[in-house]
Amino acid sequence: MSTFNWVFNLFLILFIANLHSIKCTQSFSSDPYNQQQLDKVLKLPGQNFSVNFSHYAGYVTVNKESGRALFYWFFEADEDPSSKPLVLWLNGGPGCSSIAFGLAEEIGPFHVEKDGKTLYLNPYSWNKVANILFLDSPVGVGFSYSNTSTDLLSNGDKRTAAENLEFLLRWFERFPQYRGRDLYITGESYAGHYVPQLSQAIVRHNRKSGEQIVNLKGFMVGNALTDDFHDHLGLFQFMWSVGMISDQTFKQLNIVCDFQSFIHASEHCERMLEIADEEIGDIDMYSIFTPPCTGNFNKFNRPWRRTRKFGLLRKAYDPCTEQHSKVYFNLPEVQDALHVRSKNSPLKWETCSDTVNENWKDSPRSVLNVYRELLHSGLRIWIFSGDTDAVIPVTSTRYSIDALKLPTVSPWRAWYDDGQVGGWTQEYEGLSFVTVRGAGHxxxxxxxxxxxxLIKSYLAGDSMPTLQLVSDS
Structure with a gap:
């Protein structure tokens, strides 16, 4: 090979490598406003409709040394976003994606059709009343990643709270128009740990800095893991009361699983849980009166099985929504539209990460101490519970609230939606509890x-609606 050809080939290789570098870095900007515009999602595959609101997706680095970056998807309110509060939504697991569940199945504006390729608008999206920010946390969850592979083996409650706070501080730098906006944190299931722990971290950070850096106004959790003892006590009582397990199994569960964690159950407790499995049969523990999604279902469907979301659309109920999301968010064109860093994020997008779940490092047996601290901080604190959930059932939540020994402000009553009982509610000093009739996890x-x-009442600071009598005239 001639010297000229050798030099030319080397130049060509370097030129191609440089193009690749430009392609990989073109979504980065040191200017917050420019980065905000780079994160803007213009249109999604399968979106055969237009919307009036803007939405953004991308990454916020929470640890430069290890290269830990959290993925977010933010939706502005569909009307007058400048007048609406900011709501952060977190899913739990630990290890489950807020994009998969909170956004694509529940409160987000876009849901996925059965074909796994088409989107439809959710008429009950929470961005009708707020600006909604969904976060995949911690690293290893959804599209969130770390450049240090061992980070996925060392997640836990403490680091998650610290890095969720770091995320918010950095996110407000990218979206300065939301800095100082009223912030409410919401979530479900294992976010019963994440949400109060992040709220505690924010309150302490503001106090230490001497200013309201993050304008946190309150938090709300649903079907939330709160206290191991009461969660067990309420779960076994719920399963027995609705006829899912025998009298003998109920008695033995209360004896051998007393004061134990689902995550670290004893051998005797594990054996009794296996017996309970057999008695319960193949039903959806997250929604006991609706049909399960067919397929390999049973082994992922118990609150004591760690390989599944733990406490985890006006259409007919679809038990397979999670499967539709798996198809959609693994489409390369979808990931491109969402600015996913495919080089860094997992090769295959999963709704829940077994690696994160099975290597969780710290999980306190109770967060009631966090509630006791925050009850005096002036935050609006609500807890809600779907009453057909057998993962973190309504009985468990009631036992945990009772343990706080709060004075009652407004006694137990029914609340209404369109003239029908929507559930029941009780207001305590510093906390409100709401059940949702017929809802699962x-x-x-x-x-x-x-x-x-529910979210309308919460954000307005109102009690849940009472029955409005209609005149005959």
Missing amino acids: EVALHKPKQALT
Whole structure:
């Protein structure tokens, strides 16, 4: 090969490599406004309709040394976003994606059709009343990633709270128009840990800095993992009361699983849970009165099975919504539209990460101490519960609230939606509790209209609606 040809080939290789570098870095900007525009989602594959609101998706680096970056998807309110509060939504697991569940199944404006390729508008999206920010947290969940592979083996509650706070601080730098906006944090299931822990981190950060850097106004959690003892006690009582397990199994569960964690159950407790499995049969524990999605279902469907979301559309209920999302968010054209860094994120997008779940490092047995601290901070705190969930059932949540020993402000009563009982509610000093009748673990999946009524009341600071009598005239 001649010297000229050798030099020319080397130049060509370097030129191609440089083009690749430009392609990989073209979505980065040191200017926050420019980066915000680079994150803007113009149109999604399968979106055969137009919308009036803007939405953005991308990454925020929360640890430069390890290269940890969290993926977000933000939807502005569909009307007058400048006047609406900001709501952050978190899903739990630990290890489950807020894009998969909160956004694509529950409160987001876009849901996925059965073909896994087409979107439709959710008429009960929460962006009708707020600007909604969905976050995949921690790294290893959804499209969130780390350049240090061992980070996926060292996630836990403490680091998640710290990095969720770091995410918010950095996100407000990218979206300065939302800095100072009223912020509410919401979520479900294992987010029963994430949400109050992040709220605590924000309150402490503001106090330490001497200013309201993050304008947190309150938080709300649904079917939330709260306290191991009460969660167990309420779960076994719920399963027995609706006829899912025998008297003998109920008694033994209360004896051998007393004060234990679902994550670290004893051998004796595990054996009794296996017996309970057999008695319960093949039903959807997340929604006991609706049909399960057919297929390999049973082994992923118990709250004590760690390989599944733990406490985890006006159309007919579809039990297979999760499967539709798996198809859609693995489409390369969808990931391109969402600015996913395919080089860094997992090769295959999963609704829940077994790696994150099975290597979780710290999970306190109770977050009631966090509630006790925050009850005096002036935050608006609500807890809601779908009453057909057998993962974190309404009985568990009631036991945990009772343990706080709060004075009652407004006694137990029914609340209404369009003249029908939507559920029941009780207001305590510093906390409100709301049940949603007929809803499972993912309340807005089963009862989307009632869930929108819930968030409207919460954001307005109003009690849940009473029955409005209609005159005959």
